[in-house]
Amino acid sequence: MLNLAGLVGDSIVDGPGIRMTVFGQGCPHRCKGCHNANTWSFEGGTRMEEQEVLRIIMSNPLAKGVTFSGGEPFAQAAGFARLADLLKDNGYEVASYSGYTFEELYHGTKEQQDLLRRIDVLIDGRYEEDKRSLTLVYRGSTNQRIVDVKRSLEKGEVVEIKSGRWCGEY
Numbered sequence: 753m754l755n756l757a758g759l760v761g762d763s764i765v766d767g768p769g770i771r772m773t774v775f776g777q778g779c780p781h782r783c784k785g786c787h788n789a790n791t792w793s794f795e796g797g798t799r800m801e802e803q804e805v806l807r808i809i810m811s812n813p814l815a816k817g818v819t820f821s822g823g824e825p826f827a828q829a830a831g832f833a834r835l836a837d838l839l840k841d842n843g844y845e846v847a848s849y850s851g852y853t854f855e856e857l858y859h860g861t862k863e864q865q866d867l868l869r870r871i872d873v874l875i876d877g878r879y880e881e882d883k884r885s886l887t888l889v890y891r892g893s894t895n896q897r898i899v900d901v902k903r904s905l906e907k908g909e910v911v912e913i914k915s916g917r918w919c920g921e922y
């Protein structure tokens with residue numbers, strides 16, 4: 753069961769191509785200048801089964817990718833891992849934002865490590881207002897990284913995506 757702040761279809765700002773974005777409810781990071789402060793509280797939100805979220809996503813035939821956003825998806829790691837499994841079984845590219853860094857998640861709880869292993873791309877790190885840049889693609893501040901999760905797990909250290917569709921090059 754997931755607790756969601758919302759689902760947005762046809763998103764073009766949370767990753768390349770037409771995507772669905774799934775917003776978790778609840779975030780422990782409380783970054784100054786956060787644009788989604790309504791998702792901080794762990795109260796409220798809408799509780800949904802992972803299968804129901806998949807059904808809604810699959811009702812959009814244009815979406816080829818899904819991005820988890822927040823809130824903090826890794827605060828509900830077990831539920832988002834179940835959703836990631838369903839999405840991968842159906843051929844979606846799965847990305848996730850997180851206020852945690854790759855290194856924190858790599859050494860995080862078992863549930864966080866399980867979710868990390870299931871996603872393709874991680875945009876990591878807290879939003880740091882003094883590092884805000886409007887020229888960044890899919891990121892808010894320059895400390896955040898776009899991480900190739902599979903290659904990073906193979907190498908045991910962060911491999912950033914520095915070119916291609918995740919950098920706005922089509």
Ligand code: SF4
Pocket residue numbers: 779780781782783786787788789791822823824850851877878879
């Ligand atoms: S991690 Fe994201 S949702 Fe959470 S406070 Fe920071 S910017 Fe907002």
